Amino acid sequence: MTASDLASEAVLEAVGAGRPQNWARAFTLLRAAADGGDERAGAQLAVLGSDAATGERRDPDIAALLSFPAPVRMSEQPRLRSIAGFASAAECDWLRGRGTLGPARVFDPATGEVGTDPLRNNACAELELDDLDVVTQVVRARIAAATRLPLPVFEKPQVLRYRPGEQFKAHVDYLGPASPAADGQRIATFLLFLNEDYAGGETEFPSIGVRHRGRTGDALFFANVDPAGRPDPLTLHAGNPPRDGEKWVFSQWIRDRSFTPLERLPAASPAG
Ligand SMILES: O=C(O)CCC(=O)C(=O)O
Numbered sequence: 001m002t003a004s005d006l007a008s009e010a011v012l013e014a015v016g017a018g019r020p021q022n023w024a025r026a027f028t029l030l031r032a033a034a035d036g037g038d039e040r041a042g043a044q045l046a047v048l049g050s051d052a053a054t055g056e057r058r059d060p061d062i063a064a065l066l067s068f069p070a071p072v073r074m075s076e077q078p079r080l081r082s083i084a085g086f087a088s089a090a091e092c093d094w095l096r097g098r099g100t101l102g103p104a105r106v107f108d109p110a111t112g113e114v115g116t117d118p119l120r121n122n123a124c125a126e127l128e129l130d131d132l133d134v135v136t137q138v139v140r141a142r143i144a145a146a147t148r149l150p151l152p153v154f155e156k157p158q159v160l161r162y163r164p165g166e167q168f169k170a171h172v173d174y175l176g177p178a179s180p181a182a183d184g185q186r187i188a189t190f191l192l193f194l195n196e197d198y199a200g201g202e203t204e205f206p207s208i209g210v211r212h213r214g215r216t217g218d219a220l221f222f223a224n225v226d227p228a229g230r231p232d233p234l235t236l237h238a239g240n241p242p243r244d245g246e247k248w249v250f251s252q253w254i255r256d257r258s259f260t261p262l263e264r265l266p267a268a269s270p271a272g
C-alpha cells in the first residue's frame with residue numbers, strides 16, 4: 001500500500017466504515033503512513049499529541065483524547081451546556097481547513113429540496129467520508145462522549161465560516177412535520193468554536209436571553225427537544241454576524257436515529 005492508501009485506511013478504521021471501529025489500528029496505520037512519507041498523516045499524529053518530535057513513537061492516548069472538562073449548565077429549559085477547553089488549539093486549526101466551503105444550504109419543507117437560503121449567508125463545508133481524517137473523528141468521538149449520544153446518529157459534520165456581516169439568522173435546528181419521518185429528529189446540536197479573533201459573532205438564544213461568545217476550543221451544545229422528545233421552540237438561536245475578522249465553527253447535528261451515517265457507507269478498499 002502507498003503511504004496515502006495507509007492514511008485512507010486509518011480513517012476507515014477510525015470511523016468504523018465497513019468494519020468495527022478500532023483506534024489502535026487507526027493509529028498504527030497513521031504511523032505507517034507518516035513513516036511512508038505522508039505529511040498529513042504526520043501532522044495528524046502531532047495534532048493528537050503523539051510525540052514524533054522526540055522520536056518516542058508514542059501512540060496517541062485515546063483515553064485522554066476522549067476526555068473533556070466538566071460541562072457548565074447554562075439553561076435547563078432548554079438544556080444548554082458549555083465546555084471551556086473542549087478541544088485543543090491544534091485540533092481547532094486542523095478542523096478549520098477541512099472540507100470544501102460553499103454556500104450554506106437549508107432544507108425547504110415547501111419544495112422538499114435543499115437549497116440556499118437568505119436566512120443563512122455564511123459559507124459551509126459539509127464533511128463527507130472523503131473529507132474525514134483521524135483527527136476529525138477523534139473530536140467527533142469526544143462529542144459523542146460529551147453528549148452521551150452514539151456516533152451512528154451523528155449527521156455529517158459541518159465547518160462554518162462567517163465573514164464580517166455574514167450570519168445564520170434566528171432559527172431552530174429541530175425538523176418540522178414536513179421532514180421525512182424516516183429521517184428521525186435532530187435532537188441535539190454541538191458547536192465547537194474554532195477561533196476567537198473576531199468581534200461580535202455571538203451565538204444568541206433570544207427566547208432565553210443567552211448570548212454566548214466561545215473562545216478557541218470552547219464548546220456549546222443543546223438539546224433541540226424537551227425531555228419528552230418534543231421540539232422545543234425555546235431553542236431558537238442565531239449565529240450573529242462578526243463585525244470584523246472571520247468566525248469559524250465546527251457544527252455537529254445529532255439525530256435520534258441513524259441518518260446517512262458515514263459508518264454505513266461502503267468501505268472504499270484501496271487497491272494493493
Ligand atoms: O454559528 C453559530 O453560532 C450557530 C450555528 C448554528 O446555529 C448551527 O450550526 O446550527
Ligand SMILES: [Fe+2]
Nearest residue numbers: 172173189237
Ligand atoms: Fe442552529
